[in-house]
Amino acid sequence: MSTPDPAPFRCFGTGDPLYERYHDTEWGRPVRGERELYERITLEAFQSGLSWITVLRRREGFRAALAGFDPEVVAAYGEDDVARLLADPGIIRNRLKVEAAIANARALLALHERGGSLSGLVWSAAPDPAPPAPREPADVPALTPASTALAKALKAAGFRFVGPTTAYATMQACGVVDDHLVRCPVRAQVEVDRV
Template identity: 80%
Template sequence: MPASPASPSPATFRCFGTGDALYEAYHDTEWGHPVRDDRGLFERVSLEAFQSGLSWITVLRRRETFRAAFDGFDPEVVAAYGDADVARLLADPGIIRNRAKVEATVANARALLALQAAGGSLTELFWSAAPDPAPPVPQGPGDVPATTPESVALAKSLKAKGFRFVGPTTAYAAMQACGVVDDHLGECPARAAAERARAAIEEVHA
């Protein structure tokens, strides 16, 4: 869960992001909403890996530049990247220039294609990690874990499939971002919208 703002007023309460328009929009309309397509999940896993050790807003402010640099996170295109592409990315000031993370993104695209070729999907892996029953609604930041047994298991499964930079903490952050869990706090107005979105997509996939 991204860092919570200090003492937000009831009128503007959010789990995080208050005071920054981009961050507010992300919190209100995207975080915790379900993502159930492999390309969308690949993008979010990639960005969560780049976020490792940094603040999420640092990545969020660069997301459009990341998308341009990584060809919209099309896994088939990224999987074909070679040394020249890695050099291009490491020279791009609009993204986070970390060789290990850039190379992990390419490796993860290849792992995703291999997973699909074997009849699996990143969507199936992620959503199989949804806790059942759902955990209690968090009432404060202290109720939101950094990892869970499900994220530990998901990280292990992803690594077994060849994915990199997917430890339990990164896996749980992606689970939160993609609606596999809903960690909006109980008093957060955005929680209801996230729950409606999740109910709607669960009905489609029932």
């Protein structure tokens, strides 16, 4: 009897198909679209204090509840929409986070009105030169001076629930930094995508 091939190495997520797919095809890949960045910032804010898989499992619920993360639609939400969202079992029902999602959509539109972009703001935090590839999970920081500066810039632009740790998680998720471990087979493709 032959033994099954071992699962390929992943930085995280092995054993959960949803988590594996997120790791292999999305985490660390460059994201520059305004709606896509708004989605990532929103989801990272909802993740605060929870595990990422909890948010990932509700992602489709969030997309349905928040109009596909269309900032123009979400920015127009009022108290009835807040009540609707707080009653929606398909998302994480936390009033402060729900209100932050709406406030952040408004902040994004205000940023556009001033001639700025969320992409420009987020990508301004990209380290140059890029740090060396982490060898072990312990080498991956929870926050950096760049994420602290990004959090400050986002807050100055009116965004909420965007502390330095959440800003760093957004930087990781959107490819601003590549924290795939050096032995992770996905890292090489992510580096190609980031060029």
